[in-house]
Amino acid sequence: MPQSNHDVLYFVVDIDYFYMFYYFSLFYYRLCVSSLPTSSKKMLSLPSKLMNHAIAKQPLKHMLSKHLLAAEVWHKRTLSSKSNGITDTNLKNSVNGKKSVEMKQEPTLSSVDKARQMNLKNQVIDSSLPNHDPQRITSESRKLEVKAKSLLKQIANEKGTDKAAFLYAINTYISQETLYRRGAVEFIYSAMHEMKTFGVNRDLTAYKALLQVFPEGKMIPRNIWQVEFMHYPRQQQCGIDMLEQMEVNGVIPDDEFGVLLKNRFGSTAHVTRKYLRMMYWLPKFKNINPYPIPYILPTDPIQIALFMLKRMCVDQETKYSVLKTTELEENSTQEDTYIVSAQSPIQQELLSKHNCNLPLFVEGPYPVYLRYLQKHYFLLRAEPNIKILRQKKQQEIEEEKEKNMFEWINFFDEDYKSIKPVVSVHEQEDSTILALCITGTCSKSSVQTWIRWLEKSNPNLTTTPVLFKLLSEDHEMEVIGDNRAFQEQST
Amino acid sequence: MSALTSPRSLLKNVAENFNQISIFKRSSTRRSTVIVYQKTKSGRDEEPEKPPLRKAASAAFKSIIPETKKFITEQKDIWTRSPMIECEHGNYEVLCRFNKQSEVDKWIVSTDSDNKGGKSTAEFTFSKNKTGWFHGNICKEVPKDGLTKYAGWANITTKTPKKSFFRETNWDWSLFNCIVFKVRGDGRPYNIVLGCNFYYDVNWLNRWTFPLYTRGGPYWQISKLPFSRFYLSHHGRIQDIQEYPCLSLVNSLGITVMDSAEGPFSLEIESIALMYDVNLTEKHAYELFEDRNFQGNC
Numbered sequence: 005m006p007q008s009n010h011d012v013l014y015f016v017v018d019i020d021y022f023y024m025f026y027y028f029s030l031f032y033y034r035l036c037v038s039s040l041p042t043s044s045k046k047m048l049s050l051p052s053k054l055m056n057h058a059i060a061k062q063p064l065k066h067m068l069s070k071h072l073l074a075a076e077v078w079h080k081r082t083l084s085s086k087s088n089g090i091t092d093t094n095l096k097n098s099v100n101g102k103k104s105v106e107m108k109q110e111p112t113l114s115s116v117d118k119a120r121q122m123n124l125k126n127q128v129i130d131s132s133l134p135n136h137d138p139q140r141i142t143s144e145s146r147k148l149e150v151k152a153k154s155l156l157k158q159i160a161n162e163k164g165t166d167k168a169a170f171l172y173a174i175n176t177y178i179s180q181e182t183l184y185r186r187g188a189v190e191f192i193y194s195a196m197h198e199m200k201t202f203g204v205n206r207d208l209t210a211y212k213a214l215l216q217v218f219p220e221g222k223m224i225p226r227n228i229w230q231v232e233f234m235h236y237p238r239q240q241q242c243g244i245d246m247l248e249q250m251e252v253n254g255v256i257p258d259d260e261f262g263v264l265l266k267n268r269f270g271s272t273a274h275v276t277r278k279y280l281r282m283m284y285w286l287p288k289f290k291n292i293n294p295y296p297i298p299y300i301l302p303t304d305p306i307q308i309a310l311f312m313l314k315r316m317c318v319d320q321e322t323k324y325s326v327l328k329t330t331e332l333e334e335n336s337t338q339e340d341t342y343i344v345s346a347q348s349p350i351q352q353e354l355l356s357k358h359n360c361n362l363p364l365f366v367e368g369p370y371p372v373y374l375r376y377l378q379k380h381y382f383l384l385r386a387e388p389n390i391k392i393l394r395q396k397k398q399q400e401i402e403e404e405k406e407k408n409m410f411e412w413i414n415f416f417d418e419d420y421k422s423i424k425p426v427v428s429v430h431e432q433e434d435s436t437i438l439a440l441c442i443t444g445t446c447s448k449s450s451v452q453t454w455i456r457w458l459e460k461s462n463p464n465l466t467t468t469p470v471l472f473k474l475l476s477e478d479h480e481m482e483v484i485g486d487n488r489a490f491q492e493q494s495t
Numbered sequence: 496m497s498a499l500t501s502p503r504s505l506l507k508n509v510a511e512n513f514n515q516i517s518i519f520k521r522s523s524t525r526r527s528t529v530i531v532y533q534k535t536k537s538g539r540d541e542e543p544e545k546p547p548l549r550k551a552a553s554a555a556f557k558s559i560i561p562e563t564k565k566f567i568t569e570q571k572d573i574w575t576r577s578p579m580i581e582c583e584h585g586n587y588e589v590l591c592r593f594n595k596q597s598e599v600d601k602w603i604v605s606t607d608s609d610n611k612g613g614k615s616t617a618e619f620t621f622s623k624n625k626t627g628w629f630h631g632n633i634c635k636e637v638p639k640d641g642l643t644k645y646a647g648w649a650n651i652t653t654k655t656p657k658k659s660f661f662r663e664t665n666w667d668w669s670l671f672n673c674i675v676f677k678v679r680g681d682g683r684p685y686n687i688v689l690g691c692n693f694y695y696d697v698n699w700l701n702r703w704t705f706p707l708y709t710r711g712g713p714y715w716q717i718s719k720l721p722f723s724r725f726y727l728s729h730h731g732r733i734q735d736i737q738e739y740p741c742l743s744l745v746n747s748l749g750i751t752v753m754d755s756a757e758g759p760f761s762l763e764i765e766s767i768a769l770m771y772d773v774n775l776t777e778k779h780a781y782e783l784f785e786d787r788n789f790q791g792n793c
Contacts, residue, residue: 134644252645252755285733288781293684294718295710315682316712372711373682376755383713429714434624437713481630481761483622484679484713491594491625 132197133190134245140238148187152177152194160201167210170195170202174213185219189242192217196249206253206299208261211246215264218243224270231272243268243275247282254299256286297375309344309442312372312379316440318429322348329453341444343454347461350428351438355462358386363469364438366455369446370484381442382451383484384458384470385435390490392425393433399424434485448474558661565659582670582771590674590748592766593627606631606649611638613646617752622763630761633752647757652688652749665692668742671769673721679763680709680716683754689725689740690747700730703740707750709762719770723777737781 133141133149156173163169177191195214204210218239225235234240243265250257262279269275295315302308306326313324327343358364369380430437439458443450451472459465475482546554579586591598599621607613617631635647658664674687689703703725710716722742727734748767752760 254755281733281735292706293708295708312682312711315710316714318714370713371681371759371761373756373758376757378756378758381712385713432713432715435713440712481759483624483626483628483761483763485624487624 132194148190152191165202188217218268240275247278313346319348343443345441347439356464360467367473380446384439433490434487562660584773587768587770590767594625596621599627602651617649619651627764632759635757648753650751665744665746671771675719675768677717677765682711684708686751688749691741691744692746721775724780739779
């Protein structure tokens with residue numbers, strides 16, 4: 005039997021005034037039993053009436069064992085404290101061969117820490133059963149879980165890990181369990197655990213198939229009391245956990261899922277309420293992202309890199325090109341990777357106007373994310389064009405001043421100097437961005453080949469010095485660009 | 496029966512044990528029914544220890560002069576400054592512009608590793624670009640303590656605003672209808688969290704949230720989040736009955752990273768401002784009417 009000090013909490017929480025007296029009587033009864041010597045323990049047994057009640061009602065039985073256990077834990081604790089108090093004298097007496105109570109003195113921990121430790125002891129490594137309620141994990145359920153796991157493993161070995169194999173596993177389980185659907189909860193938990201390996205954790209049809217493991221019609225509550233007291237609690241909790249996993253993975257259920265759920269748990273059960281809430285909220289946030297990401301991400305790394313660059317580049321005219329290093333370089337020593345480059349005509353123009361005496365910088369790798377995918381990008385940048393930026397800022401400040409509110413400029417008086425300088429999106433306060441790229445390996449050689457490729461379309465690049473400021477993997481992150489020059493000038 | 500094993504002494508022990516039980520901040524991972532007893536009203540683990548009387552007295556004595564100065568400036572402001580009564584389209588107020596080290600220090604950083612709930616790390620520093628830089632590493636590895644279910648978050652929050660003599664106040668944002676961020680992110684979504692200074696402790700953990708999506712890359716972005724879009728959540732759980740954020744009582748503003756991606760994150764913030772936009776006529780984005788069927792069943 006799993007033991008945990010966690011029960012201390014439950015004891016108070018679950019106080020139902022209806023059963024309070026019942027619990028307390030059991031508690032005291034157990035106390036009396038445990039304090040008596042072992043020989044007389046056998047004489048006492050639970051009153052038959054109570055035992056019948058406990059056996060007939062499963063959840064009650066659960067409660068009962070829980071609190072008996074709690075009592076046991078407390079009793080042990082008192083014993084240990086007692087023994088610790090008299091250890092010195094006891095040890096001296098025990099030389100005669102008498103077995104004294106030997107308990108190790110535990111370091112003082114808070115009760116929550118103790119509960120955690122106990123939980124850790126009970127936890128089976130790689131168990132898919134949720135450990136938020138350790139009392140519910142019995143040896144029986146462990147056996148069923150192992151059975152379900154072995155079934156999944158066997159099918160994964162035979163048919164591979166894909167969606168068809170996953171659906172086949174569910175079908176074999178259902179065909180094996182014809183009448184009672186024994187261990188449905190354990191099967192669902194272990195299948196949910198394995199979903200990522202089968203690659204179906206973001207697939208709604210897989211969840212629909214998994215939901216059909218629950219028997220139909222049996223668990224529908226028949227009155228309000230059953231609804232409120234969570235009819236078939238274990239099964240409902242399993243269903244709620246499944247919905248939560250869907251929520252975490254961004255899977256939005258549909259009406260068909262709801263029909264399946266209502267056929268199993270009724271329209272008022274806790275699981276169905278969770279489903280209703282999800283159906284209310286999730287579609288609202290479905291298309292909220294202004295920089296949208298497709299639901300199914302491409303598997304090809306080049307496509308992913310292209311998608312990331314398209315998301316990053318503000319300029320709509322940007323041209324994207326996919327390159328292979330082996331095609332560009334004739335050296336056999338070059339590694340075989342891809343380069344995805346992005347440069348717009350405006351950036352080319354800025355590069356052609358660039359003063360050849362000033363250096364350009366290649367910086368990176370900086371991380372970018374596309375949902376859960378991570379890649380690194382490099383950028384070719386120049387120092388910011390402070391003159392124009394400062395001019396623009398000063399004009400903006402002057403416009404906002406209240407003094408100049410009534411000073412209109414006549415058409416004939418208009419001077420070319422009063423026209424605002426046009427600044428492209430690429431000219432920022434910290435840097436002028438000239439090109440972006442993502443490479444497959446993030447290595448220095450691949451970036452060098454990218455620069456060599458850029459020289460073809462930008463002849464100015466051949467004459468200007470290019471500095472490589474590359475961060476190693478262990479290096480700490482750094483901010484992009486440097487706007488100190490602009491800040492100092494403007495203040 | 497000896498004195499130690501008597502039921503009365505045992506019950507005493509039990510009572511002592513109950514006092515020891517304190518609920519951790521991340522009690523939301525557990526079922527809410529478990530919460531019986533909280534040590535402090537605000538849901539903290541422990542009450543901060545009181546300093547000895549001598550230290551407290553000296554600290555109080557030292558703070559008299561700067562606090563009175565603060566008090567005088569406050570009173571001056573009341574009489575000299577003309578308050579904003581109405582807003583026109585495009586009026587804005589800068590909440591914080593991170594061009595000083597002191598501006599960055601006003602924020603508190605917290606991660607899941609603070610209370611043994613994970614291994615994420617985070618920092619909020621003043622970068623060389625003269626901006627606030629929220630960066631770190633998100634690790635989604637769940638600690639094997641048997642209680643935690645998810646891990647991997649980091650957060651920065653403002654300190655609670657205080658008037659002179661350490662009196663807690665709140666900001667009045669009721670004139671404005673949207674919040675504007677000038678940021679440079681890394682493609683992750685960041686959650687903006689608003690908290691209010693409510694009287695009753697039931698409402699203390701009410702938070703209004705809305706995601707701030709970033710595009711990633713070297714370009715700066717300016718994003719405007721209307722307050723009508725912020726949704727109400729309590730203890731991290733979205734609520735059935737929604738409310739418009741109580742903007743006259745805003746107490747805290749936070750930014751959270753908590754998404755599916757693992758690895759380093761960085762969010763460079765230049766400034767945060769409040770703005771009034773006439774075109775945002777929406778009162779609240781979510782249904783406010785009472786749906787009898789929905790609330791009755793759920």
